Amino acid sequence: MVHAELDRLQACLNFALDTLRKEMDKSQLPPLSQHSLVEHPLDDPTTYLPSTALFEARRLSLACLGELKDLVQTPLDKRMDERYTAYAAVCTDTLIKTGIIDYLSDVPNSSQGVPAAELASRFELDSQKLVPILRCFAANGWARETCDYSFALNRCSRSFIKGHAGRRLNLFMPGFMSMVESIPSWVMESDWKLSRSPAQTPFQIAFKTPLHRFAWVMEHPHALIPIADHLQVHGDMSTPSVVADYPWKQLDTPIIVDCGGGKGGLVSAILDAHPSFQAIVQDTENVVALTSSIMEERRPRDVENGRLKVEAHDFFQPQPRIGNDYSFILRHIIHDWPDDEAVGVATILGNVARALGPKSKILIVDMVVVPNVDSTATTNAELFLLDSDVKRVDYSVPSHFGSASKIVNAFSVHMLTLMNGCERSLPEWETLVKGCGLCITNVYPLRAHTSIIECALDTRASP
Template identity: 80%
Template sequence: MAHAELDRLQACLNFSLDALRKEMDNSQLLPLSQHSSVEHPLDDPTTYLPSTALFDARRLSLACLGELKNLIQSPLDKRMDEKYSAYGAASIDILIKTNIIDYLSDLSNPSEGIPVTELASKFGLDSQKLVPILRCCAANGWVRETRDSSFALNRCSRTFVEGHAGRRLNLCTPGFMSIVGAMPRWVTESDWKLSRSPAQTAFQVAFRTPLQRFSWVMQNPQALVPLADHLQVLGDMSTPGIVADYPWEQLETPIIVDCGGGEGGLVTAILDAHPSFRAIVQDMENVVALTSSIMKERRPRDIENGTLKAEAHDLFQPQPRIGNEYSFILRHILHDWPDKEAAAILGNVARSLGPKSKILIIEMVAVPNVDSAATTSAKSFLLDGDDKRPDHCVPSHFGSASKLVNAFSVHMLSLMNGCERSLREWESLVKGCGLCITNVYPLRAHTSVIECALDSRVLL
């Protein structure tokens, strides 16, 4: 009996795992292990950029695993997995909030693990509550149950230890679960179900506020620091790929302006790799005050010689930097907003461009799922000279490996009526602002660089 889909996916997974193993060896990386309590370089994309072939092999492996799960898991089990996945996130939050993660990290032998009774006594908690919480984390690959009701950190959970990226990324949105819970009612029943306003979303329903999300954060400063931390880590995850995979030497403008650039992490990384540039970080006035102090502490020489500066600017106001000296970065800005507001922001930048200027939109690009059953050659995913490899049934959007992009799109929808746009949608938005897309650069990250310039027909 022929099992065509299963056979193709199995062959694709074997091929991609062999490529993964080969590229890890070529990069002199240690083998991956869930039993290790030591971090692996591949665990932190903010500090380690894999080779293109390694990045592609891992992405293809994840795509195959996701498609295999969709193929063989019962729909009812799949639905229950999705329904109760929120408890997995809540369980990790508990381990972080109680400092259990840090305590387990500081043990003299962190691989051995300790009994739940000891954890309960140490933190004044109920052991009967901790056991199912820790087992939920173990089932999701975050901790290990070394023996009955004894638990230890594994390699992956190290990201939640104080000072690590996952800690800052994890505790980002107070009331997040309330937004998730409000979303079905907002979409199907509320008075706003047909509204595309950024002030009429699941966020307002959940928080019972008329304020748009950013205005709410300004009036609730306790949420500002965790949100800023979250956005910084989200940006840092793509920074190595942006610096390495975009051809910065082709830019004809001497100054890079990072619009909404936060703490300036991206432009400082670009300056380190390409010191011929100068850079300006623009953001709201209250953010720029923090950015300026950080820059003076970390880059005093660049501040003194004018290589780097920060200035206050509202993206909904005309761009003050005008002409051929400037190219502009908009990273994780436009996905926040519906088309009307996104066009207003992009239009303000477009009107300031000179003929040599570029706008670099750095965002996730949503890939339609229309051809998920099409046969696609693995040659397009892995850089390898073997022409004998078979074709495999792989979604154009990489299936499970693209879940983050699609989940983020729903998240931005719920917060601001924004979304992650497809290339067709980007082309429409860009064209409406008198621009054209000159190139799209995929990165070794979830994001891409969409390079734009003035449409030559506008210049005539």
């Protein structure tokens, strides 16, 4: 009996894992182990950038594992997995907020684990509640139950320790679950079901406000810090790849303007790698005061000699930096907003487009959705082959890499829920920029979930 799909996926997974192993050896990385007491370099994309072949081997491995799971798991089990996913996230959040994760990281002989009864006593909790939470946490790959009722952190969960990037990717805030729960009625029954306004989404329903998300945050400063932390880590995850995977030396403009540049982390990394550039960080009034103090502390010489400037600018207003001296970065800005709103993408992108000179570029750093048109699309396996003499095998996985693209597609629904925004496919990006008098000159895939969509003035549109 021929098990064609199973055999093909097994061969693909073996190939991906073999490539992963070879690339790790080539990069002199330590073996992966969930029993390790230290984080692996690959665990933090904000500080370590893998080789392209290693990045793609990981992505292909995840795609194969997802396809294999879909092939062998029963639909009812899959549905139950889906339904109870929220509990896994809540368990992680609970263990962070109680302080249990930090405690488990500090105890002597932490690999041996700590009894749940000791944790319950130490944090004045009910052990009967704590044990199911810890076991759910462990079942989702974040901890080990070293013996009955005793738990230890594993390598991956160390990302949740205070001061680490995973800790700042806060999963929940008050009202989040209400927002998620309101999606079906919002789509099917509400007065807003045909609205694409950023002020008529599940966010307004859950938070009982007429304000769109960003306006609400400005009126609730207690929410600003955790949201800003989350967004900064989300951006930092792509920074090493943005710096390494875009050909910055080909830019003909001496000054880079980061629109909505936050604390200036991206332009700092670009300036470190490419000293010939100057940079400007633009953001709202309430952000630039903090950014200015950070830059004065970390890059005093650049601030003093004018190589780095921080200025207040609302990207819904005309862009003041005009002409051939400037190229612009819009990172994780466009996906927040719908296409056809008066206060939306057309306004933001149009304001920058009108400031461009013939040599200027707009670099949109955002996700590019790949539709799963053909569920047996063949990946470009030659990219990963380390030995050119190896005979090519038909490694078929979804064209959007299946489970490896879950983050992209879930993020699109998240943007829809918050602001009526979305992640866009390449044809959608082309339509969007064309409406602003621009054309896409290139797309640079990154070793991250995002790409750089390079745009310039569309000279073909000129009379």
